[in-house]
Amino acid sequence: METRTQHLFLTLSRRAWLPLLLCAAPAWAAEEPTLIEPDVRPVAVDEALIDTENFEVGAFTGVLNIEDFGSSFVYGARLGYNLSESLFVESNIGFAEGGETSFEQLAGDVELLTDSEREYVYYNLNFGYRLLPGEAFFGPDHAFNTNFYLVAGAGATDFAGDNRFTTNVGFGYQVLFTDSLAVELGVREHMYKIDVLGDEKTAFNTEIRCGLSVFF
Amino acid sequence: MCDIDSGFDNSVALSTAPDSKPGAARLRIVAWLLACVLPLLVSPALADDGRGATADLPxxxxxxxxxxxxxxxxxxxxxxxxxxxxxxxxxxxxxxxxxxxxxxxxxxxxxxxxxxLLTLDGAGEPVTLTEPRFDDFSTRRWEAGLMMGEFDRAPVTAVYAGYWMTANLSLELWGSQALGTASEILMVSGNLVHQPFPDWRVSPFFTLGYGHIAIRPKTTLADTENRDNPMANAGLGVRFYMTDRYFLRAEVKDYKTFTDRQTNEEATEWKLGLSIFF
Structure with missing residues (x-):
């Protein structure tokens, strides 16, 4: 008898509590606004915390064809600054070594230039324009930003005993693996006036290079 | 073949010229240093997967x-x-x-x-970023630029950095290289620049400078004496604000070189270039 009374009492009390619980539920939810609003502290935007990456520093290697003096391994460094999403300025320095002219090869023991005069150093300052921004896809999961750019500028070439005013034009294709790291393939045409082989003429030196650069 | 023969005579004289390439070795060291430093820069760049510490970012x-x-x-x-x-x-x-x-x-x-710039920050205020504008053109202190032109009919390349002591008066340090058919000319100079109308978008200026000029004749010429002399210059030009932090600059300078010979030498230079203010 006692258990029956207990059973009735408990059943009633459960049914009475249930509506109360249901009423309390919304009130409890309203006290926890963090579920809806993200936890944002009232702070102003501090620009110093944002990493700006407008500078580029890099190294490159390639092949430089020195007019009349054969093709040579070339290496160098490049510093760039991005003025806008399209425009940039860059400075290059490159090192190579002139080979023998065909005359030297045919004549045997004739040396037109000393060893130090065969050292080829060029440096320049260029303006560049990113012409075709795009994306390259590597498999279904990876997309890399790319761009095709044109450059033109002027500088100097120290070769064959003199430092010569040199203009250069070129283009390149750059692939950004991350926002900070890029590889590029480029071609540059270097032009200067030279009279080492008699009459003064304009030498056209073509450089094909690949480079690695880091944005900072 | 004819070309090569005549070139041979020419270059025999050339190869007897003294070897002077101290610059090349220095530049090479710079390149090697860069080659050593680059891998250090690359490793954080590779590690950067774009999911760094978010907590501190605005x-x-x-x-x-x-x-x-x-x-x-x-x-x-x-x-x-x-x-x-x-x-x-x-x-x-x-x-x-x-x-x-x-x-x-x-x-x-x-x-x-x-x-x-149209978003709100954590305090509910519009986001403010220090975007360089035309107003900054006359108030920013530092500027630097790259200019090209002609010095006495030889192509010249120049770089400079300047500090505006007041809105009107600036101190500039210049380095220039002119590569002519007969010689290579290197110049360094300090210049005082005055702009009477700093608030103008196209702002004219006057400049006076003093420095040093080094003339290195080409090795193919008979007279290969290097000449180092003090030099003074005076000029005028304009600064033309474009956009952002960039402005164009054009100037003409007249140079006087003080030699120990009977006459001093004069040369005129014009340049056009792009500058940035900070």
């Missing part, structure tokens, strides 16, 4: 109806996503006028600075 709330996300930091990249009003975005990094943003789900894209 966050902004979209206040306009929507903000467009591009796949890359240029207007030409396609819009792949939009953030609606009220969404919070983390500003991860900046490239020129573009911000890489990250949303709550960790997705990332690029938003233009003009859109970021």
């Amino acid at each position: 966050r902004v709330q979209v206040a306009e109806p929507y903000v467009a996300w591009h796949t890359g930091p240029a207007a030409a990249y396609p819009v792949v996503r939009v953030s609606e009003k009220g969404e919070w975005l983390t500003l991860v990094r900046r490239k020129t006028d573009w911000f890489r943003v990250r949303d709550r789900r960790g997705r990332e894209g690029w938003v233009h600075v003009d859109d970021v």
Whole structure:
């Protein structure tokens, strides 16, 4: 008898509590606004915390064809600054070594230039324009930003005993693996006036290079 | 073959010239240093997967109806996503006028600075960024630039850095190289610059300078005596504000070289270039 009374009492009390619980539920939810609003502290935007990456520093290697003096391994460094999403300025320095002219090869023991005069150093300052921004896809999961750019500028070439005013034009294709790291393939045409082989003429030196650069 | 024969005579004289390439060795050291430093720079660049510490990065709330996300930091990249009003975005990094943003789900894209300037910060205030504007053209202290032109009919390349002591008066340090058919000319000089109308978009200026000029005749010429002399210059030009932090600069300078011979030498130079203020 006692258990029956207990059973009735408990059943009633459960049914009475249930509506109360249901009423309390919304009130409890309203006290926890963090579920809806993200936890944002009232702070102003501090620009110093944002990493700006407008500078580029890099190294490159390639092949430089020195007019009349054969093709040579070339290496160098490049510093760039991005003025806008399209425009940039860059400075290059490159090192190579002139080979023998065909005359030297045919004549045997004739040396037109000393060893130090065969050292080829060029440096320049260029303006560049990113012409075709795009994306390259590597498999279904990876997309890399790319761009095709044109450059033109002027500088100097120290070769064959003199430092010569040199203009250069070129283009390149750059692939950004991350926002900070890029590889590029480029071609540059270097032009200067030279009279080492008699009459003064304009030498056209073509450089094909690949480079690695880091944005900072 | 004819060309080569005549060139042979020419270059015999050339090869007897003394070897003077101290600059080449120095530049080579610079390149090697760079080659050593680059891997150090590359490793953090590779490790950077775009999900660094988010806690410290600034966050902004979209206040306009929507903000467009591009796949890359240029207007030409396609819009792949939009953030609606009220969404919070983390500003991860900046490239020129573009911000890489990250949303709550960790997705990332690029938003233009003009859109970021329309968002609100954590305190509910409009975001302020120090975007260089025309107003800064006359108030910023530092400037640097690259100029090209002609010095006495030889192509000249010059770099300079300047500090504005007042809105009107600046002190500049110049380095120039002119490569002519007969000689290579190197110049360094300090210049005082005065601009009477600093608030003008096209601002004229006058300049006076004093420095040093080194003339190295070409090795193919008979007279190979190097000449180092003091030099003074006076000039005038204009600074023309373009956009952002960039301005064009054009100038003409007259140089007087003080030699120990009977006469002093004079030369005229004009240059055109691009400068940046900081």
